[in-house]
Amino acid sequence: MQYRDLMRKAIWSVIYLLFILAPLFALLAGNLPPARNFATEFSVALGYSGLAMMGLQFGLTARFRHVTEPWGEDVIYHFHRRISLMAVGLVVAHPLILIAIRSPQLALPDSVRDIPWGARFAVLSIGSLILLVVMALWRKQLKLRYELWHLSHIVLALIAIAAGMLHMVGWGFYLVDPLKRTLWVGMTIFWIGLLLYVRLFKPLFMLRRPYRVTEVRAEHGDTTTLVMQPEGHAGFRFKPGQFGWLTLWASPFRITGHPFSFSSSAEAADGRVEMTIRNLGDFTSAVRTVTAGQRVYLDGPYGAFTIGHPTDMHVLIAGGIGITPMMSMIRTLADRGDRRPLVLLYGSKHWESMTFREELEALKTRLDLKVVYVLSDPPEGWSGESGRINAEVFRRHLPPEYAEHEYFICGPDVMMDAIETALGEMKVPLARYHSERYSFV
Ligand SMILES: Cc1cc2nc3c(=O)[nH]c(=O)nc-3n(C[C@H](O)[C@H](O)[C@H](O)COP(=O)(O)OP(=O)(O)OC[C@H]3O[C@@H](n4cnc5c(N)ncnc54)[C@H](O)[C@@H]3O)c2cc1C
Known part of the structure; x- marks a missing residue:
């Protein structure tokens, strides 16, 4: 299984690199315009690579299950954020290098009306990208x-990509060759097609496969369970x-x-x-x-977070x-009659907010399950674990072959960081x- 995942990761990484590098190398094939100085050519290469990376962002967020599965959706989104900073950096470096070398191409004409369209689209593309990054990095502060x-994230990305392509075509230098122009324009259409896939085709598919809420259950901790049944499929x-x-x-077309x-x-x-x-x-x-009978839409399943090898002790945190x-x-293993050893370390602020605690106690009879509740704000007289889940808690409750168990962690970011450490x-x-x-x- 792990070998299969490694292979899939390697194959998708190669495909990703190919999508970024192949169009760049294609520019160097066939008839070439007369070479300019190194700094100019280098800055242009950065611009092209930055745009290719930006375009592929639509692929990363298009929820292609086969692509995201080996990593998990959260890792893909993390990569999407990091790589877009790099792509924007490359795109912005392109004019900055031209400014630094005082490129004659940046000379302003006498009248604003004479500014070439290629340049106007460059400003629009870079302006949208910068706004997009500012809004993504400081969304909460804003x-x-x-x-x-x-x-706005989707709209700005679309403007940035389309204007970037119009800048390249408008400037014409490398894309004078009709074949190369067709390749880059085709690629831009493909990137935008990825967006249409997730925003148009997928919702259409979901529209034909609705779900109906059959039960709404109030749970401990200001929490609600929705039970949903497929309707007609x-x-x-x-x-x-x-x-x-x-x-x-809302309809599945909602963004x-x-x-x-x-x-x-x-x-x-x-x-x-x-x-x-x-x-x-x-x-x-x-x-x-939400009321029973309400129609809802589900897109799934996604993610790589799932149970592992049946002979290993599973530590769920x-x-x-x-x-x-x-x-x-836990419910699935109980239904399967699976007797692998399970330890659940369950952290919460209060005892009252511990969702599912009664059911967990009941499930112990059907499973080899130990549950350790860890309260950060325990009630008076609490004799269980208190504070945070940490290495001491592990040592007190797990068999000492720590490196041989499988650990599954889900919770607030700070807790996950501390546990991973x-x-x-x-x-x-x-x-x-x-x-x-x-x-x-
Ligand atoms: C893989 C995954 C599984 C999750 N499973 C559960 C679960 O089982 N039970 C549960 O209660 N919560 C779960 N969450 C969290 C849940 O998605 C967010 O709490 C919820 O979307 C917040 O929406 P809101 O409008 O009420 O809150 P808001 O106050 O609008 O948002 C709070 C924060 O949640 C994030 N968020 C909001 N909307 C979205 C969105 N559409 N997509 C992604 N992130 C968003 C943003 O970071 C935002 O700042 C899960 C999140 C992820 C990523």
Whole structure:
């Protein structure tokens, strides 16, 4: 399995590099315009590579399951953020180098009306990119609503790519050759096609495969479980620990769906799925008002966070609402009659906010399951673990062959960072821990 994942990672990485480098090398084939100085040619190469990387961002976020599976969606989004900074850096370096060498191409004409279109599109493209990055990096400080930010992110990316291509074609230097121009214009159409795929074709598919809410359950910790049943189709099969994108009160064409882990057993034969949602913002606070019978749309399953080898001890570490994928794993293993050893370390602020605690106690009879509750704000008289889940808690509750267990972590970012550090100190190999981050952006 691991070898298969490694191979898939290697193949997709090569394809990614090919998509960026091949069009660049294609520019050097065939008839070439007379060479200019090195700095100019170098800056142009940076511009072309930056644009190719920007275009491929549409592929990274197009939710192609086969591409994202070997890494997990959170890793792909992390890469998307990092690589876009690099791409924007390359694109911005292009005019900066030309300014630094006082390139004659940057000489301003006497009248604004005489500024060539190629140059105007360059300003539009770079301006959109800079705005896009500022809004992505400082969305919270700018107090932008997620939905509004998401929409503007897509629009700005589209403007940046289209204007960048018009700049290249308008300037004409390398793209005078019709073959090369066709290649680059074709590639731009392909990038925009990726966006259409996720925003148009996928929603069309979802529209034909709706779900109906059959039950709304209030849970501990200001949390609600939605039970959803496929309507007129068989639904999809998911692996315990995976997640889907939920659209409520809107058609699947709405730009922003919300990601939630499946909390139910993956063994439900009738396609039923459950999501357990904590009130943490404007969308999630309204989930409790959902009524049975309501139509919803689900896009899934996604993610690489799922149970591992049956003979290994599985250590599930959940913080707050990070319990949902663990619950799916536990319920699934119970339904399968699987007796692998399981330890759940479940951290929360209060005892009262521990979602699923009664069911976890009941499930102990069907599984080889030990549950350790860790409260950061314990009630008086609490005799269990308190504080944070850390290396000491591991040492107190796990058999000492720490490096041989498989660890599954889901919770707030600070907790996940601390646990990953603790596991590193305990010499647990990286391949033994698996995580799902609830913050894509
Ligand atoms: C893979 C994954 C699985 C998740 N599983 C669960 C779960 O099982 N139960 C649960 O309660 N929560 C889960 N979450 C978190 C949940 O998606 C967010 O809490 C929810 O989308 C917040 O929306 P809001 O409008 O209520 O809050 P807001 O206040 O609008 O947003 C709070 C923060 O959540 C993030 N966010 C908001 N909307 C989205 C979106 N559409 N897509 C991605 N991130 C967004 C942003 O960082 C935002 O700053 C999961 C998140 C991810 C990434």
